[in-house]
Amino acid sequence: xxxxxxxxxxxxxxxxxxxxxxxxxxxxxxxxxxxxxxxxxxxxxxxxxxxxxxxxxxxxxxxxxxxxxxxxxxxxxxxxxxxxxxxxxxxxxxxxxxxxxxxxxxxxxxxxxxxxxxxxxxxxxxxxxxxxxxxxxxxxxxxxxxxxxxxxxxxxxxxxxxxxxxxxxxxxxxxxxxxxxxxxxxxxxxxxxxxxxxxxxxxxxxxxxxxxxxxxxxxxxxxxxxxxxxxxxxxxxxxxxxxxxxxxxxxxxxxxxxxxxxxxxxxxxxxxxxxxxxxxxxxxxxxxxxxxxxxxxxxxxxxxxxxxxxxxxxxxxxxxxxxxxxxxxxxxxxxxxxxxxxxxxxxxxxxxxxxxxxxxxxxxxxxxxxxxxxxxxxxxxxxxxxxxxxxxxxxxxxxxxxxxxxxxxxxxxxxxxxxxxxxxxxxxxxxxxxxxxxxxxxxxxxxxxxxxxxxxxxxxxxxxxxxxxxxxxxxxxxxxxxxxxxxxxxxxxxxxxxxxxxxxxxxxxxxxxxxxxxxxxxxxxxxxxxxxxxxxxxxxxxxxxxxxxxxxxxxxxxxxxxxxxxxxxxxxxxxxxxxxxxxxxxxxxxxxxxxxxxxxxxxxxxxxxxx
Ligand SMILES: [Zn+2]
Numbered sequence: 001x002x003x004x005x006x007x008x009x010x011x012x013x014x015x016x017x018x019x020x021x022x023x024x025x026x027x028x029x030x031x032x033x034x035x036x037x038x039x040x041x042x043x044x045x046x047x048x049x050x051x052x053x054x055x056x057x058x059x060x061x062x063x064x065x066x067x068x069x070x071x072x073x074x075x076x077x078x079x080x081x082x083x084x085x086x087x088x089x090x091x092x093x094x095x096x097x098x099x100x101x102x103x104x105x106x107x108x109x110x111x112x113x114x115x116x117x118x119x120x121x122x123x124x125x126x127x128x129x130x131x132x133x134x135x136x137x138x139x140x141x142x143x144x145x146x147x148x149x150x151x152x153x154x155x156x157x158x159x160x161x162x163x164x165x166x167x168x169x170x171x172x173x174x175x176x177x178x179x180x181x182x183x184x185x186x187x188x189x190x191x192x193x194x195x196x197x198x199x200x201x202x203x204x205x206x207x208x209x210x211x212x213x214x215x216x217x218x219x220x221x222x223x224x225x226x227x228x229x230x231x232x233x234x235x236x237x238x239x240x241x242x243x244x245x246x247x248x249x250x251x252x253x254x255x256x257x258x259x260x261x262x263x264x265x266x267x268x269x270x271x272x273x274x275x276x277x278x279x280x281x282x283x284x285x286x287x288x289x290x291x292x293x294x295x296x297x298x299x300x301x302x303x304x305x306x307x308x309x310x311x312x313x314x315x316x317x318x319x320x321x322x323x324x325x326x327x328x329x330x331x332x333x334x335x336x337x338x339x340x341x342x343x344x345x346x347x348x349x350x351x352x353x354x355x356x357x358x359x360x361x362x363x364x365x366x367x368x369x370x371x372x373x374x375x376x377x378x379x380x381x382x383x384x385x386x387x388x389x390x391x392x393x394x395x396x397x398x399x400x401x402x403x404x405x406x407x408x409x410x411x412x413x414x415x416x417x418x419x420x421x422x423x424x425x426x427x428x429x430x431x432x433x434x435x436x437x438x439x440x441x442x443x444x445x446x447x448x449x450x451x452x453x454x455x456x457x458x459x460x461x462x463x464x465x466x467x468x469x470x471x472x473x474x475x476x477x478x479x480x481x482x483x484x485x486x487x488x489x490x491x492x493x494x495x496x497x498x499x500x501x502x503x504x505x506x507x508x509x510x511x512x513x514x515x516x517x518x519x520x521x522x523x524x525x526x527x528x529x530x531x532x533x534x535x536x537x538x539x540x541x542x543x544x545x546x547x548x549x550x551x552x553x554x555x556x557x558x559x560x561x562x563x564x565x566x567x568x569x570x571x572x573x574x575x576x577x578x579x580x581x582x583x584x585x586x587x588x589x590x591x592x593x594x595x596x597x598x599x600x601x602x603x604x605x606x607x608x609x610x611x
Pocket of ligand 1: 223224225226227228266267268269270271
């Protein structure tokens with residue numbers, strides 16, 4: 001029998017209405033928002049597309065927005081209460097920091113949204129409770145972090161945890177209020193947890209912790225001139241790209257001048273993206289998972305970090321992604337706040353949507369990690385890298401484990417730690433690092449190491465033999481205690497009759513490269529000329545950082561009784577494998593640059609090596 005479409009929809013279970021369609025058709029923006037009285041619209045909040053799609057995607061249980069203010073994150077999730085009540089009624093919860101905020105949001109935002117979308121489900125105004133919203137077939141419970149009782153007992157299907165970084169800290173004898181909130185969802189098949197907040201302090205921020213566990217996305221927008229897509233970022237006077245502004249006639253930063261003159265510099269073509277370009281590029285934005293890149297035509301490729309996570313993260317997203325902001329608004333705030341750490345923290349948290357790094361009470365290693373954090377994903381080649389080398393150490397312990405570091409080299413002595421690891425054998429280092437193809441960060445294309453150096457201090461013959469199999473890619477290296485006549489390294493061919501005869505060996509001037517590395521660690525900033533910049537994961541990797549910092553110059557007396565300064569291991573309990581690998585890789589950068597151009601081998605993947 002033929003059934004018209006309308007009739008089919010009547011006999012089907014609750015329809016899978018797309019939220020992208022439902023919200024604009026049913027929600028009017030509440031009073032007090034920038035677009036009050038108008039329908040919810042992606043044209044006004046284009047960055048809301050990703051979270052809405054994730055809400056409809058059954059593979060996600062949790063949606064996490066680390067967003068600055070004025071981006072519509074609270075209203076977005078409040079609107080989804082109305083959609084669930086209308087299309088698939090279940091019990092829900094709105095939870096926030098304090099009773100006062102809970103009341104304010106319920107009265108000022110939630111009821112008006114429900115009034116616009118599902119007025120027929122609401123009780124008459126004088127019967128409305130502030131903390132338990134009965135909607136006929138379901139209830140929205142309202143909770144706040146200081147009250148265990150509001151967060152306890154009820155079971156819920158959809159919950160919105162709002163401004164979770166402002167929730168009370170857990171008392172010593174109680175669970176974190178966020179854990180209490182999570183407990184509400186147990187046993188609900190298909191439940192959804194929506195979390196949003198502007199962040200607070202790094203390491204303490206709940207929203208950042210959840211986001212880092214998720215399949216996180218960053219917002220890319222296309223340059224109106226060259227079309228290259230990029231994350232909009234603050235930038236600095238020296239940086240390629242970012243928000244820039246003029247100084248006053250004396251070369252000083254001035255809030256009003258900054259406000260009047262600010263523009264955005266494309267990191268690719270360096271052209272000026274002005275305020276009048278903003279609306280279009282923001283509407284053309286796309287969310288790209290961390291670990292993936294997006295081409296200028298908008299094609300996303302690569303493997304997302306935390307690919308199989310059931311959490312979808314979005315952020316950090318700064319207020320300059322709001323259509324109604326201007327570049328100057330940020331520039332002015334930044335220049336004004338720069339003199340006061342308290343104001344600056346507020347700009348970083350509330351306007352930039354980023355966590356604040358506390359300066360005091362950090363270990364030396366943490367400080368170095370944060371200062372050198374290049375904020376690019378591990379295993380990806382950041383902008384600026386011209387060629388890659390791999391430094392490999394060999395350790396007697398664990399049957400000859402091989403730590404390795406993949407180091408990018410760029411202009412003005414810049415270097416980047418792209419990846420690092422421990423492999424059990426040399427052939428595994430070959431597979432994991434030396435012949436690995438490294439995707440370019442944020443762009444299309446791959447890179448492969450041009451040269452790799454392996455320490456021949458232990459099991460020298462095995463190392464020489466391995467290097468001999470790929471003489472143009474691998475070279476044996478060895479630390480030299482002498483000063484090599486002041487040269488940073490010495491390259492020689494092993495003589496006939498010796499082990500490894502005919503092989504090339506590079507003697508590395510230990511002191512020179514210890515000093516070079518120490519300079520990179522001590523004072524420089526990420527991406528500066530001469531700096532060692534770390535991938536995001538390395539910057540937070542306590543083990544790597546402690547190894548990196550495990551060297552110091554000390555007064556010692558040598559075997560002949562002569563006092564001299566010598567580089568020594570600072571803490572003998574901690575290995576310094578990675579420090580050695582990076583030293584080798586820094587030296588290899590110099591070796592590579594010193595070679596005549598025709599001897600610099602650039603091997604295309606798969607061509608040379610068919611093992
Ligand atoms: Zn451009």
